[in-house]
Amino acid sequence: MTAEPSSGYADASAELAAIRLSIDNIDAALVHMLAERFKFTQKVGRLKAASGMPASDPERERVQIARLRSIAEQAQLDPAFAEKWFNFVVAEVIHHHEQLATGAVETSAETPA
Numbered sequence: 001m002t003a004e005p006s007s008g009y010a011d012a013s014a015e016l017a018a019i020r021l022s023i024d025n026i027d028a029a030l031v032h033m034l035a036e037r038f039k040f041t042q043k044v045g046r047l048k049a050a051s052g053m054p055a056s057d058p059e060r061e062r063v064q065i066a067r068l069r070s071i072a073e074q075a076q077l078d079p080a081f082a083e084k085w086f087n088f089v090v091a092e093v094i095h096h097h098e099q100l101a102t103g104a105v106e107t108s109a110e111t112p113a
């Protein structure tokens with residue numbers, strides 16, 4: 001009986017490289033989606049700053065977390081992770097809103113809505 005050539009590692013490396021192409025695409029899509037989300041939340045921040053509304057809206061967050069947890073369950077994603085991700089993003093959004101409200105950054109009337 002002849003020994004198998006040790007191609008297992010090479011095969012696995014080729015498969016890993018192929019899988020990583022899809023991971024690369026997904027990571028790029030996530031960055032694009034986050035960029036779009038922040039463009040919209042910047043509009044919300046300007047609106048809130050201009051009208052004196054508070055930066056955060058805990059009720060909106062509560063409703064959105066419940067919705068996202070349910071979607072995550074259906075998608076076989078850990079709902080706790082979905083909530084953690086949402087809270088991480090929202091904390092950054094609130095920080096941006098607060099900066100707009102205090103005038104730490106341009107409220108940018110010159111930037112078209």
Ligand SMILES: O=C(O)C(=O)C[C@]1(C(=O)O)C=C[C@@H](O)C=C1
Nearest residue numbers: 041044056057058060061090093
């Ligand atoms: O919808 C709002 O009022 C927002 O400011 C956006 C957003 C979010 O990023 O989803 C951020 C902060 C609020 O606490 C709730 C939601």
